Amino acid sequence: GLPYPPGPKRLPVVGNAFNIDFKEPYLTYTEWGKIYGDLVYSRIFGQDFLIVNSENTARLLADQRSSIYSDRPHSPIYRLFGIHHMTPGLQYGTEWKTQRKLLHLSLRNDVVDRYRDMHLRSAHRLLENIQRDGKNFYEHFDLYTGALALEFTYGRRIEGKDDPIISLANRLADVMSKGITGERIGLLRALPMLKYVPLWFPGATFQHEAQQCRDLVAAFSELPFAVAKKQAETSGLQPSFVSDILTHGEEESAAKVTATGVYLAAAESSSATLKILILAMILNPGVQDEVHAELDAVLGKAVTPTFKDRERLPYLQAVLYEVMRWHPAFPLGVPHFTTTSDVFEGYYIPKGTVVIFNTWGMSNCEYSDPERFDPTRHLDVDGKLKPEAKQNSSKYFGFGRSRACPGRFFADDALWAAAAVIMSAFRFEQAKDPLGNDIEVVPVFRPGVISHPAPFQCSIVDRFTGS
């Protein structure tokens, strides 16, 4: 037979389990990429992995062979935690295709303009929250993106973090991110009997978390939907994802399931990106000066931007592209899985291989001096956006025409609205200690599929009052 793609030497049974930095696996994969090239083969506990280190190869596989490369890894953990029927984890097949069709109705490029008022209204709410209570800016970003996701999905306006639906959603996201880790997915593959440990068994934390997650999923797929329907009967249906589906005569059950997945896919990814923006601004005050200079020159002082100003603010847009390049919120995308075996450039790729698109590696190796935060990479000599800038940033939303993020156009507007509104109002700076010295900020990212910056202190100054 044909050889596997090149890769690090494997030990019997464990394979490469001890070669990977599980906290920041993208660092390991990027190192491997430098040694072995665009395609790296690895194995852990009998599971095949293919790491794809170049954007071009990722597109050749995911776009041109999408029927082979669009599945998701099969793991019993999704069923245990009750999330196996949500779009991001669904296996390639009819149910997934139906959900993608429903998402397309409300999220395609030519319909997302209708959410722009909602984005701006929510961005102003974000601004007020930061003005009132700057210390908890992380929480305000989570509320901004969570509220947008819920209003988009159910037409429900969220007034604050105590809203019962947002607190339910947050509890669910929390249980999921703690419960469904890569290590557990691996452990369950190695010791499948773990899923039969009875609930009463001492130390069965895993089972308790799974049960709690299933209960929360069940509540979350019923409650907001029921509220939206009730509202529809009394005051008419607010335009939303759910209303789009119901007016198209689609089945209620498909609508409910798809809606639940949207919140989980939309909220955390966008708020992580906004936190990375603030981190980048604190670390690069000169870039922040440029953003402010552009805003003041184009709009005049103390004018808050709206979407009609977007084209005239190329530097701000370049900053957003650079945020995603500098540290992608999904450094390794979301894993794909092969439905059949394949041969690519003379290499054999088995059926059932987990395919990891190393976006972090791509955004580091395909640019010079990659650690430097430099928005001008995306601008030409006249300060206009390079024609390829938008396309270059599409990799941060994943790969495969049919599997890539369906919410990317919505996310793009949500990020822009928040960035434009809060950056026109505030300057983000290093916080000071009681002696007046700057508190140094070191960029540290938490492990996980979505890479959040670890909490950092920050001083937020009103640009116009100086307070």
Ligand code: HEM
């Ligand atoms: C900055 C914000 C966001 C980023 C960086 C992001 C990125 C991603 C990535 C990398 C994937 C995996 C694609 C792949 O399999 O290759 C994904 C999937 C997905 N995203 Fe997003 N996303 C964002 C916001 C959103 C929003 C706002 C929504 C909905 C309104 C959304 C809905 C989804 C859904 C439903 C999936 C699963 C698609 C599938 O498995 O078929 N995302 N996203």
